[in-house]
Amino acid sequence: MTSTSGGGDVLLRMAGVSKRFPGVQALDGVHLDVRRGEVVGLVGENGSGKSTLLKIAAGRYAADAGEVWFDGRSVSHASPAAALDLGIALIAQEVQVQPRLTVAENLLDGRPPRRLGLVDWRRANRQAEHELAELELPLSPTMLVGDLPLHQQQMLAIARVVRRRPRLILFDEPTSSLTGDEAGHVYAMIRSLAQRGAGVVYITHRLREYFDLTDRVTVLRDGRDVGTRETATVDEVELVRMMVGRQQVAIFERPAAKDTEDLTDAPTALEVSGLSSSRLADVDLRVRAGEIVGIAGQAGAGRTSLAETLFGRWPHTGTVKVAGQPVALGSPRAAMGAGVALVPEDRKRAGLVLSMSVRENLAMASWSHRARWGIRRPAPELADTARIARELSIKAASLDVAAGTLSGGNQQKIAIGKWLLNDLRVLVLDEPTRGVDVGAKAEIYALVEALAHRGLAVVVVSSELLEVLRLAHRVVVMAKGRVVGEEQGAAATEESITRLAFTAPGPEQQMEAAR
Amino acid sequence: MSSSDDPTVRTATVPFVADRLTPGGWRSRLTGTSAPAYAVAALLVLVVLVELLTEPNFSSSSNITNLLRTGAVPMLLCVGMTMVILTGGIDLSMGGILSVCGIAYAKLVMSGVPSEVALLVTVLLGAAIGFLVNGVLIGRVGLSFFVVTLASASLLSGFALLWSGNRQYDLSWDSLARTLGNDALAGVLPYGALLAVLAVVVAGVVLTYTVFGRSVYAIGGNPEAAQLSGVRSEWVVPAVYGVSGACAGLAGVMMIGRQTIADPTAGNNTIVLYVVAATLLAGVSITGGSGSVYAALIGTAFLQVLANALALRGFNNSWQMVVTGAILLVAVYLDRVRQRLLARRA
Numbered sequence: 001m002t003s004t005s006g007g008g009d010v011l012l013r014m015a016g017v018s019k020r021f022p023g024v025q026a027l028d029g030v031h032l033d034v035r036r037g038e039v040v041g042l043v044g045e046n047g048s049g050k051s052t053l054l055k056i057a058a059g060r061y062a063a064d065a066g067e068v069w070f071d072g073r074s075v076s077h078a079s080p081a082a083a084l085d086l087g088i089a090l091i092a093q094e095v096q097v098q099p100r101l102t103v104a105e106n107l108l109d110g111r112p113p114r115r116l117g118l119v120d121w122r123r124a125n126r127q128a129e130h131e132l133a134e135l136e137l138p139l140s141p142t143m144l145v146g147d148l149p150l151h152q153q154q155m156l157a158i159a160r161v162v163r164r165r166p167r168l169i170l171f172d173e174p175t176s177s178l179t180g181d182e183a184g185h186v187y188a189m190i191r192s193l194a195q196r197g198a199g200v201v202y203i204t205h206r207l208r209e210y211f212d213l214t215d216r217v218t219v220l221r222d223g224r225d226v227g228t229r230e231t232a233t234v235d236e237v238e239l240v241r242m243m244v245g246r247q248q249v250a251i252f253e254r255p256a257a258k259d260t261e262d263l264t265d266a267p268t269a270l271e272v273s274g275l276s277s278s279r280l281a282d283v284d285l286r287v288r289a290g291e292i293v294g295i296a297g298q299a300g301a302g303r304t305s306l307a308e309t310l311f312g313r314w315p316h317t318g319t320v321k322v323a324g325q326p327v328a329l330g331s332p333r334a335a336m337g338a339g340v341a342l343v344p345e346d347r348k349r350a351g352l353v354l355s356m357s358v359r360e361n362l363a364m365a366s367w368s369h370r371a372r373w374g375i376r377r378p379a380p381e382l383a384d385t386a387r388i389a390r391e392l393s394i395k396a397a398s399l400d401v402a403a404g405t406l407s408g409g410n411q412q413k414i415a416i417g418k419w420l421l422n423d424l425r426v427l428v429l430d431e432p433t434r435g436v437d438v439g440a441k442a443e444i445y446a447l448v449e450a451l452a453h454r455g456l457a458v459v460v461v462s463s464e465l466l467e468v469l470r471l472a473h474r475v476v477v478m479a480k481g482r483v484v485g486e487e488q489g490a491a492a493t494e495e496s497i498t499r500l501a502f503t504a505p506g507p508e509q510q511m512e513a514a515r
Numbered sequence: 516m517s518s519s520d521d522p523t524v525r526t527a528t529v530p531f532v533a534d535r536l537t538p539g540g541w542r543s544r545l546t547g548t549s550a551p552a553y554a555v556a557a558l559l560v561l562v563v564l565v566e567l568l569t570e571p572n573f574s575s576s577s578n579i580t581n582l583l584r585t586g587a588v589p590m591l592l593c594v595g596m597t598m599v600i601l602t603g604g605i606d607l608s609m610g611g612i613l614s615v616c617g618i619a620y621a622k623l624v625m626s627g628v629p630s631e632v633a634l635l636v637t638v639l640l641g642a643a644i645g646f647l648v649n650g651v652l653i654g655r656v657g658l659s660f661f662v663v664t665l666a667s668a669s670l671l672s673g674f675a676l677l678w679s680g681n682r683q684y685d686l687s688w689d690s691l692a693r694t695l696g697n698d699a700l701a702g703v704l705p706y707g708a709l710l711a712v713l714a715v716v717v718a719g720v721v722l723t724y725t726v727f728g729r730s731v732y733a734i735g736g737n738p739e740a741a742q743l744s745g746v747r748s749e750w751v752v753p754a755v756y757g758v759s760g761a762c763a764g765l766a767g768v769m770m771i772g773r774q775t776i777a778d779p780t781a782g783n784n785t786i787v788l789y790v791v792a793a794t795l796l797a798g799v800s801i802t803g804g805s806g807s808v809y810a811a812l813i814g815t816a817f818l819q820v821l822a823n824a825l826a827l828r829g830f831n832n833s834w835q836m837v838v839t840g841a842i843l844l845v846a847v848y849l850d851r852v853r854q855r856l857l858a859r860r861a
Binding site: 311313332333336342344349350351352353354355356360364365367368371374375376418 | 730
């Protein structure tokens with residue numbers, strides 16, 4: 001059993017693991033050890049490669065280079081099913097349940113008890129009921145999973161994995177959609193798994209959790225591992241420094257000039273009052289021309305709903321004024337007409353047409369302005385897109401390659417840049433640097449500030465507090481679809497914002513996690 | 516469109532970060548999205564060469580004319596089908612529209628309406644059915660394209676039979692239909708084929724040089740991103756079904772000319788599936804957003820020439836259907852292999 005693979009105490013060893021995706025080196029020679037009975041935290045910024053590493057361990061991706069050993073055996077080429085059979089379970093970030101099936105079917109995971117080859121429903125439901133009670137989950141076995149609120153779906157997804165007694169469990173932000181009590185419940189599950197000798201890898205976006213839960217932490221930055229520490233020997237400051245890099249801490253430093261800017265005379269560009277919808281409750285928001293307002297809050301607080309509602313994606317009530325004029329935000333086109341633009345959080349799903357060229361993606365939002373009688377005019381289109389590409393220093397072999405071949409940072413610049421060809425007053429950015437490397441992140445911050453300087457009202461929605469603190473003149477904190485607090489950017493700290501976000505009134509079951 | 520040699524772009528760009536191939540050059544022809552079109556074109560040339568060398572009847576002018584004549588209707592249908600498939604949909608009702616429009620044309624000319632007017636009304640009828648029935652239900656109401664066009668296919672095919680009383684009308688006397696479906700310029704180039712090629716060129720220009728055309732690609736490539744960029748999906752989607760209906764309407768009249776009768780079953784499911792196969796063969800992606808009307812032209816031409824070659828060797832229609840199906844499977848399999856290889860290298 002023991003060999004070069006570690007063996008003995010080491011349950012999982014990943015050595016020199018590399019993985020490349022089109023346009024980005026997601027992992028570069030990463031090393032990770034997990035011992036039996038140990039909880040290892042995997043720490044890093046968005047896009048540092050944490051999720052990719054876990055997916056390789058679980059057989060969902062094949063590594064380009066490097067080795068993976070589990071229990072002394074090489075599992076570098078295991079399929080997801082083979083990894084599961086070995087006892088490696090992944091609880092992914094996205095909640096993975098079958099919404100059209102019942103709680104019992106999901107829990108028993110396609111292996112319900114059978115009689116004469118047919119599913120024995122009575123026994124299946126009884127068995128599920130028994131197991132749910134054991135895990136202290138208050139769910140009825142016959143309910144449709146799709147009818148459950150998101151946090152209960154996530155609990156079920158975790159329970160489904162835990163009941164199989166896996167030997168290694170990989171958690172990728174399991175608590176982001178959970179309430180405080182449920183998160184506590186998950187912590188207890190994790191501790192009992194570790195006590196039974198299972199290995200656990202844990203990813204979370206809340207740094208505190210690493211200190212509450214893990215024995216050791218391995219830190220990733222831009223796809224490289226920058227070190228492993230005993231959790232007890234590090235503090236939060238050092239962890240952040242490892243995450244972002246000593247020289248890179250600077251990119252999260254707030255420019256001093258920001259706090260001396262006087263915006264009180266600037267006209268109000270965006271004025272929202274009483275904005276309500278199925279996910280928002282009576283939201284008021286004022287943004288001056290030239291001002292950057294950060295929207296913070298937990299997952300599910302309604303940040304993305306607010307951003308998308310401002311862009312006319314969802315039915316709503318309440319009034320919105322742009323530059324003093326009331327506007328009806330009935331559709332994205334109507335919002336565009338009013339001078340509002342949205343850079344959506346998921347640029348691959350909603351921001352870009354990856355199969356089309358860089359140029360066409362840049363031109364898309366302003367096609368109808370430029371065209372005459374519906375016919376494209378190539379000359380202005382070439383000139384406009386080339387200008388934006390130059391201004392934003394979009395790196396591509398040519399503007400005619402497919403947008404999908406570019407790195408995340410360059411794709412994000414396209415998603416922002418396409419709006420700059422329109423007559424814009426309000427720019428809403430949802431997670432502007434998700435999946436973007438550190439260099440591009442700094443460029444995007446500079447770009448957002450330059451746009452504000454030009455007189456745009458900017459709304460930045462972000463789950464990264466450091467980002468909000470870096471950019472915003474003013475931070476608005478949301479919880480459960482409401483605005484629960486506001487702070488001046490200069491005065492705000494991670495602690496003060498987190499406190500606001502968590503002291504919101506009790507959970508509403510209907511408020512599903514932010515889309 | 517050509518812009519990689521635009522000087523302003525050169526200065527604006529910096530070395531590329533990803534190690535993907537740059538566009539242009541023979542390597543991208545073998546690996547890019549138009550690789551299937553080049554491959555099928557090469558096969559087409561190969562089949563033509565083999566036929567020229569081994570089958571004396573192939574190059575006879577009557578055979579060529581016949582080939583073009585029979586290819587005209589599927590080609591025209593492919594233009595509409597390509598636009599629909601580029602948006603990520605499919606139009607299974609083209610046959611039904613073709614049948615209804617054929618009967619409509621027959622009823623009009625038999626009641627004394629001038630043929631030219633009848634033709635115009637027929638094409639507009641096809642467009643209206645496509646736009647108002649398929650297009651609105653799919654693009655506005657948001658129903659599944661598959662279910663909607665499947666249902667309207669059945670509905671329209673049945674309606675054509677009811678409307679005609681399950682009769683065929685003899686229209687051998689109608690000179691306009693005969694011109695479109697049968698006659699040939701200088702006795703060699705069938706007018707129908709000229710019309711189909713014209714339709715291909717017009718569609719190609721529209722798809723490349725108009726906002727509408729680029730919207731078609733954007734919607735097929737990523738409907739959500741297109742909508743969030745202000746693309747008017749609620750008009751573009753109904754419009755492509757309208758174009759598809761118009762193509763079917765015109766094809767209905769051409770079919771009358773070719774067969775000298777108006778047949779309520781002219782647009783059967785076989786022809787629709789054949790058109791889908793021809794469209795997909797040379798790389799129009801079934802998931803939308805990728806491919807071109809020229810690829811569809813090449814696909815249709817290849818299947819037509821192959822069918823002709825088989826017929827000259829005495830294989831009947833059944834064999835042609837078997838071969839078409841087999842070729843389509845091989846083509847999509849090879850394209851998947853190509854994509855895997857590309858993904859691995861990326």
